[in-house]
Amino acid sequence: MQINTESRDVFYVSDGTAITCETLGHVLLGQFSFSANEKTFPFVESLDKVEDLVREIENSFTRTGEKPLVFFSIVLPDIRQVLVKSSAHCYDVLEDLVKKMQNDLQMEPQPKLQRSRSVKRDSDTYFDRIAAIEYTLAHDDGITLKGIEKADIVLLGVSRSGKTPTSLYMAMQFGLRVVNYPFIDDDIKAMRLLPEFEIHRHKLFGLTIDAQRLTEIRENRLSGSDYASDEQCRLELASVEALFRREAIPYINTSSLSVEEISTRILEKAGLKRRLV
Amino acid sequence: MQINTESRDVFYVSDGTAITCETLGHVLLGQFSFSANEKTFPFVESLDKVEDLVREIENSFTRTGEKPLVFFSIVLPDIRQVLVKSSAHCYDVLEDLVKKMQNDLQMEPQPKLQRSRSVKRDSDTYFDRIAAIEYTLAHDDGITLKGIEKADIVLLGVSRSGKTPTSLYMAMQFGLRVVNYPFIDDDIKAMRLLPEFEIHRHKLFGLTIDAQRLTEIRENRLSGSDYASDEQCRLELASVEALFRREAIPYINTSSLSVEEISTRILEKAGLKRRLV
Numbered sequence: 001m002q003i004n005t006e007s008r009d010v011f012y013v014s015d016g017t018a019i020t021c022e023t024l025g026h027v028l029l030g031q032f033s034f035s036a037n038e039k040t041f042p043f044v045e046s047l048d049k050v051e052d053l054v055r056e057i058e059n060s061f062t063r064t065g066e067k068p069l070v071f072f073s074i075v076l077p078d079i080r081q082v083l084v085k086s087s088a089h090c091y092d093v094l095e096d097l098v099k100k101m102q103n104d105l106q107m108e109p110q111p112k113l114q115r116s117r118s119v120k121r122d123s124d125t126y127f128d129r130i131a132a133i134e135y136t137l138a139h140d141d142g143i144t145l146k147g148i149e150k151a152d153i154v155l156l157g158v159s160r161s162g163k164t165p166t167s168l169y170m171a172m173q174f175g176l177r178v179v180n181y182p183f184i185d186d187d188i189k190a191m192r193l194l195p196e197f198e199i200h201r202h203k204l205f206g207l208t209i210d211a212q213r214l215t216e217i218r219e220n221r222l223s224g225s226d227y228a229s230d231e232q233c234r235l236e237l238a239s240v241e242a243l244f245r246r247e248a249i250p251y252i253n254t255s256s257l258s259v260e261e262i263s264t265r266i267l268e269k270a271g272l273k274r275r276l277v
Numbered sequence: 278m279q280i281n282t283e284s285r286d287v288f289y290v291s292d293g294t295a296i297t298c299e300t301l302g303h304v305l306l307g308q309f310s311f312s313a314n315e316k317t318f319p320f321v322e323s324l325d326k327v328e329d330l331v332r333e334i335e336n337s338f339t340r341t342g343e344k345p346l347v348f349f350s351i352v353l354p355d356i357r358q359v360l361v362k363s364s365a366h367c368y369d370v371l372e373d374l375v376k377k378m379q380n381d382l383q384m385e386p387q388p389k390l391q392r393s394r395s396v397k398r399d400s401d402t403y404f405d406r407i408a409a410i411e412y413t414l415a416h417d418d419g420i421t422l423k424g425i426e427k428a429d430i431v432l433l434g435v436s437r438s439g440k441t442p443t444s445l446y447m448a449m450q451f452g453l454r455v456v457n458y459p460f461i462d463d464d465i466k467a468m469r470l471l472p473e474f475e476i477h478r479h480k481l482f483g484l485t486i487d488a489q490r491l492t493e494i495r496e497n498r499l500s501g502s503d504y505a506s507d508e509q510c511r512l513e514l515a516s517v518e519a520l521f522r523r524e525a526i527p528y529i530n531t532s533s534l535s536v537e538e539i540s541t542r543i544l545e546k547a548g549l550k551r552r553l554v
């Protein structure tokens with residue numbers, strides 16, 4: 001039995017998708033310095049499933065000599081009980097807050113099987129989300145600017161500045177219709193905005209990135225190319241940023257941000273409302 | 278001052294993206310029966326910002342006669358203090374669990390500004406995620422099957438069965454490379470799998486949906502078309518499901534599931550490992 005204090009086994013367990021347990025668990029682990037071997041167990045709705053899980057917990061304990069951590073949310077009492085009796089540190093991600101809310105609001109909670117946020121039988125929500133994803137796919141990477149009047153926002157930036165993942169995330173999470181348009185050589189040389197953008201100026205938002213990071217990303221795609229060269233990256237970024245400033249287009253630097261952070265910051269800076277809650 | 282007990286103002290507040298507060302808050306609200314007017318305040322990192330927020334809280338309290346609910350996560354003590362003194366029911370989404378972990382693990386937490394899960398300076402994670410998104414975009418809706426050998430999974434289903442949003446979600450959240458292929462008339466008439474799929478049988482996964490739901494979704498796209506007709510939908514679904522069974526291709530019915538749930542169930546049924554944690 002080899003003890004390892006540097007790393008712990010961590011399980012996310014739910015009778016739903018376990019997305020909530022994962023999201024919260026990641027942030028909680030971020031507050032501590034050990035590294036984690038993470039594993040997710042969604043839809044633990046039967047005794048068989050929870051018993052399999054408990055076996056895995058006990059194996060982990062025996063193997064590592066450390067109790068694994070379990071972040072869980074389970075409504076069914078019998079299943080919950082089997083889990084919390086195991087040799088793990090078990091953390092119910094909802095319990096304490098539900099109790100506080102119950103007390104503050106003087107309302108009885110009705111525990112429900114967890115549904116992830118976008119599950120609303122209200123099918124408008126469904127259609128809004130699908131429509132946003134389809135619109136955004138159809139307007140990715142400058143494929144077309146037709147229907148730009150329906151866009152919630154138009155992202156501009158050089159190749160590899162993060163436009164596509166940001167656009168898709170904004171469509172999927174916020175239900176927004178995003179056009180993204182890459183600055184290519186001609187635009188960069190001409191240092192101009194397409195005339196099509198003129199009447200949509202208020203929708204324009206720029207992405208920029210550090211030259212060094214851009215080179216790294218482009219190298220990963222086309223190693224040794226001019227396209228990836230430090231000189232080319234600097235040139236493109238300098239002129240695009242100059243253009244953003246000249247045209248008073250708001251922009252952010254994506255170098256050290258995740259797709260989630262870029263999207264949230266754009267939403268905030270552009271004062272955009274989510275279409276999905 | 279008009280009192281409204283049916284609906285409450287709810288604020289998600291964080292010095293990060295507030296994704297964790299939103300995710301957890303949505304599930305918590307799901308346990309109670311009132312409806313919520315939700316608003317998110319990300320990146321509350323300055324006294325100015327928290328003071329604006331507190332003004333909004335006090336306005337809500339005066340306007341509705343009910344304390345709004347605040348689900349928050351804030352590291353900076355001065356900012357936190359301003360918030361918790363406001364006329365809101367404030368819920369720190371991390372505090373209780375961090376204390377329990379600290380006690381169980383006998384480790385001191387190091388509070389950090391929240392970073393959403395995919396922010397790891399480790400750039401492999403970044404590249405894996407981007408590569409998965411690009412691969413999946415390039416293989417959406419049967420555009421091409423070139424490179425199918427690199428796919429983690431191949432989704433099959435009739436038009437509008439949920440393939441595209443599911444594929445993109447799996448790429449973005451799990452870092453998986455997804456091919457999705459729509460069954461079109463010829464395949465349906467011929468009731469056959471493309472020969473290209475033969476050596477990748479183990480990667481095939483089917484999506485199906487209730488005929489009534491499919492009609493509803495297709496009506497929303499092409500109202501009154503044969504494509505959307507109940508008869509056409511039934512015909513396509515019957516033959517595709519027969520094909521799935523005959524070829525022993527695992528499949529799920531997406532009718533009452535969110536994109537998150539579909540993706541998580543597929544991951545589970547197909548025994549796929551996430552590429553991103």
